[in-house]
Amino acid sequence: MSDWLISMEGTAAGHHLAMVLALFAALLHAVFGAIQKGRHDPWLTRGAVDVWLVVLAAPFALFVVPWPEPHMWPLFAGAVVIHVIYKVFQAQAYSKGAYTVVYPVVRGTGPLFAVIGAYLIFGEVFTLIQWLGVAVLLAGIFGLAVYNLVFLIIDRDTLPVALGLAVMTGLLVAFYTTYDAYAIRSTANPFTFLAWFFMFEGMTMPWVAAWRWRRMPVRPDLRPLATRGLIGAVVALMSFGSIMLATRLDKVGEAAVLRETSVVFAALIGWLVLHETVGPRRIALMVLIALGAVIVEMGG
Structure with a gap:
């Protein structure tokens, strides 16, 4: 499968597959955000997810994919950090603010800086029409955030802190998107990067989650937390794997922008699953986000 994917790099078929992968990653990323924002403490959920990431990724890293080249080890270390x-930052933001407030700000900050990073590192250039699409998409995303800031009545006391954390998280999204795109292009087999990255990254947060769980006056049952962690890990593997393969097949900037349609999926999840308020104005802003993504894709 890796040979087939590599053969599609830079082709029209690879471009179309990258678009599908980026949109699939958007849907799954919204699902993952809802999982982490659900009824469990987000730190515990993240720790449970990471435990399962190690369990699921280790067999592939150790026994299936080719061994990483020597120059990949420093790249893995940087990616994990x-x-x-x-x-x-993400867990802190979700701890302080409502999902439909935090998520649009996180996802809105990321694509603009990811496009700039793709230009600086990979020499990617957007057309004027694509920049118009980016502007439309960002207008919808930040318009959604401003609307939530003005009209949402929950978590008002912690909202300014939550928004500040969300902006920082969005900058980190742009940073890791560009960095990981460079890393996955630096190895012959893209699945080598994915398997080893998930195994290494999954080793970090379980220790924090375990420390936090022990200090809780009322400790949640571990069985439902483990179930949520398994579901989250599968979603994370598919979401992150999809967007990384998209950046390997085609332009990093376009994939980053298309992934931000996750805000639309997130709002629908927040409304249907988390029972957060979604009115006609926010629906209009979500349509604006989707329109921006379409303009970016059609203007390429």
């Missing part, structure tokens, strides 16, 4: 910082 970046993702640990990102997860800390």
